[in-house]
Amino acid sequence: MSKLGDDELALIISWVIDQNDRQSFSLVCKQWLNVEGQTRLSIRVFEPELLHKFLPRFPNLLTFESSKRTTNNHLEFIANTCPKLEFLNLKQQSVESQKLDGFDDLLDFDDVGVLAIANGCCKLCKVLFRRRRRVGNVGVISLVKCAQSLSVLDLGRCSLINDSSLEAIGCMNSIRALNLEGCSLVTDKGLTFLATGSSSRTLKRLVLAECDRLTDFGVSLLQGMCCLEELNLAECGPKVTDNGGMAVASIASLKRMNLSWLINVSDITLVAIAGNCSNMVALDLTGCDMITGAGIRALGYHECLESLVLASCYNICAEDVDMVLKCKSLRSIVLDKGLKMWIPMRMQENISRFCQLHWR
Incomplete structure (x- = not known):
């Protein structure tokens, strides 16, 4: 084995997928350790405080x-150690997990750390900062300016992010997916930057859930996004109504849409979706109180819809659900558990023959 050079060993280990096997490989000798x-190419770190001890061994991550x-x-x-990074996933754990681990936001990184990453890792394509609540506009603006190939950016629950970041993101030519869930400082002005900038021609997935300062004006601007395939407006508040709903329903490229808990969205929006969004495969209407049987029936002739969520929709009845089965593409439907007692068992069995029936 001592006759094998680094190139030959690298070729051999390229076929080793299992991490335990790679670990065993690295224990053979110093040469094999260096080659491994x-x-x-990838690493998941559970003890960042030990980075200085092991990270220099992986310069090509x-x-x-x-x-x-x-x-x-x-x-x-x-x-400084890994300038070739393309995917940086610092997505924080759930709130419950943070409490169990005694996580302290005040000791976590902020814009200073993000600036270092922006300047040192210009090849980044995918960055996830979800729940890193000290990340702000200064860091994000620097990141999107330096990482010219950045296509996926998750800023969900980064509560310091506002329209300033969206102005910089709106100028990007590479962005494909943007998550702003829970960024409550984002307003219609921010959506203006996204909808009128270069990003409007590249964004395919946009999450605006719980951005409750948005109104119909900002949401209506999104109809200019010609490539948008997935849009999440869940819990954006009472200022998003059918005016905004009908506007986004005109985006023919949409495949997935979440309108959960938009209490002022009604059948008018559903009829528009049924008529204009011919590519729609998944629609979530959880908690849309104004939705009635008229809107649901409009979806009965849709040719692509596969998943429909109607949890906490109290103005529909068994006959409305039965009509939806005319939608031959439907594979899954979620109904409010309160409706279960009103739908005859025979009808439930009939629905289950055509698609998966879930209760929530």
Whole structure:
């Protein structure tokens, strides 16, 4: 084995997928240890405080993942050690997990760390900062300006993000997916930047859930996004009504839409979706109180719809649900559990023969 050069060993380990096998490979000798480190493309870190001890062994990393508390110094070290990074996943754990781990936001990284990443890792294509609540506009603006190939950006629950970040994102030519869930400082002005800038020609997935400062004016501007395939407006508040609903229903490219808990969206929007969104495969109407049988029946002739969620929709009846089965493409339907007692068992069995029936 001592006659094998680094190139030959690298070729051999390229066929080793299992991480345990790679670990065993690295224990053979110092040469094999070095080759394994040079060829490692991804890593998931559970103890960022130990980065200085092991990260220099992996200079060619393309993917770095960690959900643990990470400091500005950690990010600066990552940027200096792994300049080839393409995917940075620092998505934080759920709130419950944070409490169990004793997670302290005040010790987590902020814009200083993001600036280091922006300057050191210009090849980034995908960045996830979800629930990193100290990330702000300064860091995000620098990131989108430096990472010219950035296509996926998750800022969900980053509560400091406002329209300033959206102005920079709106100028991007590469962005494909943007998550702004829970960014409550985002307003119609921010949507103007997204809908009128270069991003309007590239965005395919946009999550605006719980951005409750939005109104029909901003939402209506989204109809200019000609490539948009997935739109999430869940819990955007009472200022989003049928005016906004009909506007986004004119986006012919839409395949997935979430209108959950938009209490002022009614059958008018559903009729528009049924008539204009011929590519729609998934529609979530949870908690849309104004939806009635008239709107549901309009979907009965849709040719592509596969998933329909009607939980907490109290103005529909068994006959309305039965009519939806005319939609031959339907594969899954979610109904409010309160409706279960009003739908005869025979009808439930009939529905189950055509698609999966779930109660919520």
